[in-house]
Amino acid sequence: MINCVNVRKKFGRKIVLDELNLQIDEPKLVGLVGRNGVGKSTLMSLLAGLEKPTKGKVEVLEQSAFDNLYVSVNSIYIHPNMTFPANLSLRELCQMGAQFYMHWDQALSEKLFTYFDIPLHQTFQQLSTGMKSMFATIFGLATRAAVTLLDEPVNGIDEGLRKDMYRAILKEYIAYPRLIIISSHLLDELAHLLEEIVILHDGKVLVHDNIDDFASSHMIWEGELSRMLAAYPDALILERSPFGGDRVLVPSHIAGDFQQQAISAKDLYLYLTAEKKGSIDDVFSNNE
Amino acid sequence: MMSFQTMSSNQLSRFFIKWTWRNNRQIVLFTIVSQLIALALALVTEDQRMQGFADFQFTSIYYNLVPLIVAGCLSTMMLGAALKQQRLEPFQFPKHVKQRGSIVIAVLYSAALTLAIILTRYVIGIYFLLIEPEQTILRANEQVWLQAMLLFVWLMMACILGFLYAINKVYAFLVCIVSLVAMIVVAQLFEHVLYIGTASIAVILAAALIWMIRQEEAV
Numbered sequence: 458m459i460n461c462v463n464v465r466k467k468f469g470r471k472i473v474l475d476e477l478n479l480q481i482d483e484p485k486l487v488g489l490v491g492r493n494g495v496g497k498s499t500l501m502s503l504l505a506g507l508e509k510p511t512k513g514k515v516e517v518l519e520q521s522a523f524d525n526l527y528v529s530v531n532s533i534y535i536h537p538n539m540t541f542p543a544n545l546s547l548r549e550l551c552q553m554g555a556q557f558y559m560h561w562d563q564a565l566s567e568k569l570f571t572y573f574d575i576p577l578h579q580t581f582q583q584l585s586t587g588m589k590s591m592f593a594t595i596f597g598l599a600t601r602a603a604v605t606l607l608d609e610p611v612n613g614i615d616e617g618l619r620k621d622m623y624r625a626i627l628k629e630y631i632a633y634p635r636l637i638i639i640s641s642h643l644l645d646e647l648a649h650l651l652e653e654i655v656i657l658h659d660g661k662v663l664v665h666d667n668i669d670d671f672a673s674s675h676m677i678w679e680g681e682l683s684r685m686l687a688a689y690p691d692a693l694i695l696e697r698s699p700f701g702g703d704r705v706l707v708p709s710h711i712a713g714d715f716q717q718q719a720i721s722a723k724d725l726y727l728y729l730t731a732e733k734k735g736s737i738d739d740v741f742s743n744n745e
Numbered sequence: 746m747m748s749f750q751t752m753s754s755n756q757l758s759r760f761f762i763k764w765t766w767r768n769n770r771q772i773v774l775f776t777i778v779s780q781l782i783a784l785a786l787a788l789v790t791e792d793q794r795m796q797g798f799a800d801f802q803f804t805s806i807y808y809n810l811v812p813l814i815v816a817g818c819l820s821t822m823m824l825g826a827a828l829k830q831q832r833l834e835p836f837q838f839p840k841h842v843k844q845r846g847s848i849v850i851a852v853l854y855s856a857a858l859t860l861a862i863i864l865t866r867y868v869i870g871i872y873f874l875l876i877e878p879e880q881t882i883l884r885a886n887e888q889v890w891l892q893a894m895l896l897f898v899w900l901m902m903a904c905i906l907g908f909l910y911a912i913n914k915v916y917a918f919l920v921c922i923v924s925l926v927a928m929i930v931v932a933q934l935f936e937h938v939l940y941i942g943t944a945s946i947a948v949i950l951a952a953a954l955i956w957m958i959r960q961e962e963a964v
Contacts, residue, residue: 506837526757529837530749539834542768553764557836559748596835 458482458604458636459504464513466499473499475660477513481653484634486627488668490644491657492730497640498536500657501606504638505534517604530557532604535597537590537612541581547592548577551599558600566599569625573618586613594622598629605637611646623650644723648672654722658730672722678705680715688713693728754842761838761846769827776820776858783812784865810866814896817858818903824854825907855900863893898943905950912957920953 464477473496481487491497502508503515506522506529515522522528541550547570555561570577573591575584584592594610610626611619627650630637638655641647654671656664664671677695678685682703685692692705706720706728707713720728749757766773787810828847838846909917924946931942 524840526837526839527750529839533835535835540832541835542764542831542833544768544771549767553836556760557749559750 458484458518460514460516460519461500461503462514462516464500464503464515465511466496466503466508467511468499473660474503474510477657477661479655479662479665481636484636485652486630486650487636487638487653487655488644488647488651489638489640489655489657490642490726495657495730496660497657498608501534501536501608501638501640504604505532505606507534528604530559531602532606533558533597533600533602534606534608535593535610536606536608539589539593541593543582544580546578546580547575550581550596551577554596554600558602560601562599562601565629566595569595569598573621587615587618590614591618591622594626598626601633601635603635605635606640607637608640609642610639611641611643619646623647626650644726645721648722654726656726656730663729664726668722672720672725674709675706675720675725676709677718677720678707678713678715679703679718685713685715688715695728754845757838757842758846758849761833761842762850764833764836765828765831765846765850768831768833769824772820772824772827775823776817779816779820780813780861780865783816784869786812787869810862810869813862813865814899817862817896817900821851821855821858821900821903822907822910825851825904826911827907828904829908829911851901851904855897855904858900859893859897862896863889895939895943898947902943902947902950905954908954909950909957912961916953916957920950924949 459479459481461477461479464474465472466474477496477500479500489497489500499508503510504517504522506517506525509523517525517528518531520527542553545553551563551566554566555563570592573595575588575592575595581589581592590610590612591614594607597605597607597610607626611622614622623646626637626639639647639651644654648668651668654664654666654668655662666674678692679702682694682697682705685703685705685707689705689707689711692707694703694705696704698704706725749760752760828850906917906921909920927945927949928938928942931945932938935941
């Protein structure tokens with residue numbers, strides 16, 4: 458359904474994505490995660506056909522994505538800076554959505570708008586931040602587009618309604634399977650929805666795996682650091698304690714006689730993408 | 746219902762134009778209100794001519810039309826800025842459809858406004874012919890089409906200025922200053938300042954617009 462081959466994207470002199478390869482062939486719920494500025498939104502823009510890759514190939518539904526009407530009407534990209542036509546009411550936007558997207562589900566949109574109390578007589582600009590996110594996400598689901606790209610879909614939504622929104626996404630996906638890619642920093646909240654995870658790091662795909670396999674691919678050892686490093690020299694040091702009980706991250710298949718702990722997908726992602734620049738405490742200790 | 750993905754380029758353009766109009770309804774309202782205000786100003790000025798301007802002849806209709814033209818240029822400039830800024834997200838039309846649709850809208854709007862202002866001129870003329878026939882020298886001259894063309898070009902230039910303003914405000918002001926300087930130079934060198942000045946400013950604006958759009962695309 459999507460195929461990115463050796464994709465590079467530059468903005469001015471800044472290279473955001475470089476030699477990126479990603480292929481997803483069937484409907485799935487995929488989480489796209491990465492640290493700030495790593496290129497998640499850029500990748501989604503490329504997939505939505507809004508941007509042209511500087512180098513490489515971006516194909517969606519077996520067609521080149523950029524400036525392609527077929528891709529436009531079969532995909533939707535919802536993002537936090539989305540504006541929607543500023544002077545039209547939400548009801549008018551839905552009417553336009555029904556015309557533009559072949560599989561638009563009017564009944565679903567109406568039920569969800571009613572449930573989330575979204576005032577359809579207002580314009581998009583008149584909504585609060587959370588309401589904007591809810592409207593945009595519901596709009597994205599109602600399109601039933603074959604490729605649905607949701608960038609921070611719960612941005613600004615309160616915690617109670619976020620759960621409802623996740624549930625709406627899941628139920629809609631189960632009822633009408635399609636490729637839904639969700640980009641979010643709230644991986645712990647999202648993890649139970651996802652089938653696959655894609656981690657971007659340094660402009661490339663660092664991990665593309667089944668989310669359960671990803672979480673179980675590593676484990677934490679707790680014990681004496683020198684012994685753990687002797688057992689596995691490439692272990693990632695997570696925590697050093699003056700009282701013993703140091704913690705390191707190792708691949709699950711490595712055997713070792715240490716206390717072992719499972720690790721969540723979110724923590725593993727954070728450790729794997731951590732920048733080696735010390736801790737925030739170092740900033741303050743320099744001032745003292 | 747026909748699907749968007751099977752529509753021809755012309756059908757898509759029609760949809761783009763229709764949705765753009767729906768999204769920019771306030772410009773139509775602004776145009777009507779500003780033209781009515783300018784018209785009222787023209788009539789009030791004309792009404793006062795015997796008190797304040799004893800020798801003011803009906804030829805002043807040309808000058809009274811200036812507020813209408815200025816208001817029209819402001820409206821077209823707003824339209825240009827709105828067209829440039831408009832993204833119609835999440836409905837992604839192909840680039841050539843957006844470009845063609847925007848040009849069609851700008852041309853149709855400018856043409857309709859030109860026609861409205863030219864007609865207004867004659868309505869004002871007829872009005873004064875009816876109330877003060879002895880003082881009125883109706884100057885409906887034979888060059889009406891030339892005037893209409895000139896007005897149309899000015900409205901289109903205002904639209905381009907709106908485009909420039911939406912891309913970069915500082916550059917838009919700089920281009921305005923360059924255009925003014927060009928106008929002064931033309932006035933010093935040529936007899937037909939209005940025609941040659943209009944042509945030179947149109948060239949400056951079009952060149953600036955092309956350059957800025959290329960700069961934008963290069964980013």
